[in-house]
Amino acid sequence: MAGRKRRKMKSLAATAPNNGAASSEEREESDEQNSLFRVPVDILEQILCRLNLKENILASAVCKQWLAAAISVRVANKPPWLMFFPKFGDLVEFYDPSVRQTYSVELPELRGSRLCYAKDGWLLLYKPRSLRVFFFNPYTKDVINLPGLELTYQIVAFSAAPTSPDCIVFTVKHVSPTLVAISTCKPGATEWTTANYQNRLPFVSSIWNKLVFCNGLFYCLSLTGWLGVYDPEEHTWLVRVVPPPRCPENFFVKNWWKGKFMAEHNGDIYVIYTCSTANPVVYKLDQINKIWVEMQTLGGLTLFASFLSSQARTDILGVMRNSIYFSKVRFYGRRCISYSLDKNRYYPRKQCYDWGEQDPFESIWIDAPPDLSAFA
Known part of the structure; x- marks a missing residue:
């Protein structure tokens, strides 16, 4: 009798649910899965x-x-630094926005020069009196000369550091609303190559145009928001049928064209519109649908906007993420202002900013130095 009860209890135990305990097969499968991450x-x-x-x-x-x-x-990489050109003298200032620290260095090599563009730690500069165009690294003091060219109202950009074989310098100016002249050059060349291109859509250029290099192409935002694209490999120019980004309310005020910025990152192109009476508006280009999409958040991106060239970075940690840093200079002793998309406010707080009162050639964002030896 006792034997039958024991056999019956054993049978019930074998058929009863395990109440969450994993079977040996399940445990082996789980262990095998976990081992993939070990x-x-x-x-x-x-x-x-x-x-x-x-x-x-x-x-x-x-x-x-x-x-x-x-x-x-x-x-977390260092954010770019804001570089200030002096109106007089040779003392150049660099501002680190992450620690709000200013560094100064004498750079007589830049005397009489005008800022044009910055990328990969290099500056592109122009001397109007001699028509000299050259690259300059403010940290190493290296200089790379280009053939002379008269730069009047056109903007200039380059694709990569001048030490790279992929470096191309590009400039565009309109001859008429339907005709532009494009000049290109590479380090080591003896002259610029210039060609005229017809536009299907009106394209007016000025120093207030915005220019970036993205995925092998130069993108240029015209004075009125049309997007011109130049392919340096195919030597083709096209004004895309992409409606200009929608301007914020009350945007068309005095100096409205000076409140636009453009940056690229990882194949995406961003345009920032600012206005003295409204918060900034950020657009991203939808290449497939050929429209500008308004961004409610930057998804951790940080934009560093200046009139001549801007940067977009995802490798910045902390409170600088999801913000725009502008090269607005010397406001209440600060070297730049920022706008947080998380808080929907400027820092420092102010009712409005007149973007037209700033000299566009006074400041520019440039990659931070690898160390501070240049300022020793």
């Missing part, structure tokens, strides 16, 4: 250190081990 720490760090900031953050969500490794190799 990479030796040194190897895991070597893998994660090759990711950009956004990819690093995504990888940190896999498990606790990956989180610890991702944080250990996560590097």
Whole structure:
């Protein structure tokens, strides 16, 4: 009798649910799945250190081990610095917005020069008296000369550092509303190449145009918001049938054309419209649907806007994310102002800003130096 009860209880135990306890097969499957993420720490760090900031953050969500490794190799790069040209003398100032620190250095090499563009730590400059065009690295003092060219009302940009074989210098000016003259040059060339191109749509150029290099193409935003595109490989120019970004309410006031900025990042193009009586409006170009889409958030992006060239960065951590930093100079002792899309407000707070009162050649954003030895 006792034996039958024991056999019956054993039978019931075999058929009863396990109340959450995993079967041996399930445990083996789970262990096998977890083992996929059990990479030796040194190897895991070597893998994660090759990711950009956004990819690093995504990888940190896999498990606790990956989180610890991702944080250990996560590097937030320095934001660009704001460089100020003096009206007189040779003392150039650099402002680090992350720590609100100013550095000064004598750069007599820049005397009589005009700022044109900045990229990859290099400046493109122009001397109006001698028509000299040249690259200058303010940290190493390296100079790379280009053939002379008269730059009047046209804007200038370059695709990569002048030490790169991919460097192309580009400038455009309108001859008439339906005709533009485009000049290009590479470091080491003996002259500029200039050609005229017809427009299907009116395109008016000035120093207030905006110019970026993105995915092998130069994009130029005209005075009235039309987008011209130049392909340096195919030597083609086209004014795209993309309606200009919609201007904010009350945008068309005095000096309205000076409150526009354009930047590129990872294949995307952004345009920032500002107005003295309204908050900034940011648009991103939808290349497929050929429209400008208004952005309610930057998704962690940080924009650094100046009249001659602007930057967009995703590798900036902390309160600087999802913000726009403008090269508005010397306001109440500060070297720039910022606008937070999270808080919908300017810092420092002010009722309005007159973007037209600033000299466009006075300041520009440039990559931060690798160290402070240049200012020793």
